[in-house]
Amino acid sequence: ADQNGETLVPTHCCFCGVQCGMYLRVDHHGKVFGVEPRNHDINRMRLCPKGINAYQQVNHPDRLTAPLMRRHRDEEFREVSWEEALDHTVAEIRRIQGEYGNDSFGLLGGASLFSEKTYLVGKFARVALKSRHVDYNGRLCMVSAAGANKLSFGIDRAGNPFSDILLTDCLLIAGSNVG
Incomplete structure (x- = not known):
């Protein structure tokens, strides 16, 4: 390099x-x-x-590098400071929760979050938003694969390590886009 x-x-x-x-x-x-x-x-x-x-x-010309905001749907988005964007976000969360309750918001974490970030997502939902609604994308994304593996092979994850692929004579792939 x-x-x-x-x-x-x-x-x-x-x-x-x-x-x-x-x-x-x-x-x-x-x-x-x-x-x-x-x-x-x-x-x-x-x-x-x-x-x-x-x-x-990372370098794509359409990548957002600053907050964009509009007050109404008929307005164009405009670049704003992080302070203005965050202040507006907090005000709107408070307004919505004031009208519909704390549980009107929830957080959805991602599978690629490590343990400490997952913990912070949960804390943010429960402490900052005071909401009981927090989940991660595994329930939406991976649960169907886990269920299928459980029914087919008796375990809720892949049955073999990837290294076994090199040792097999036959490989059956169903319902996957391997391209």
Whole structure:
């Protein structure tokens, strides 16, 4: 990396809960221009198509880099400061909860959150919003796969490690987009 004037920044893929290890390829101007797989316990130097393309969102021209806000639907969005955006958000949450109760808001965490972030999502829901509604996307996303595995194989997760794929003579894939 140093010979090419680039830096490899160790990180994890952001797309799903697997958290494959990867490096972001960063040029001498600080621009991310690619990824490389990392020899991480989870992915062992492999990345799926989503991971290979993960870096493209960092410098995409449509990426939001500042809060956008409008007061009414017929207005155009305008860039505002974080302070204005957060003040408006707090005021609207208080207004809605005042009219409909604290449980009118809930939080949905993601599978790629590590334990400490998951804890903070729960604390924010219960302490800051005073809402009992907090969940994570596993109930929406992974529960169907877990249910199917439980019915088919008696366990609620994949039956074999990925390394077993290399040892098999026959592989049946149903209901998956492997492309």
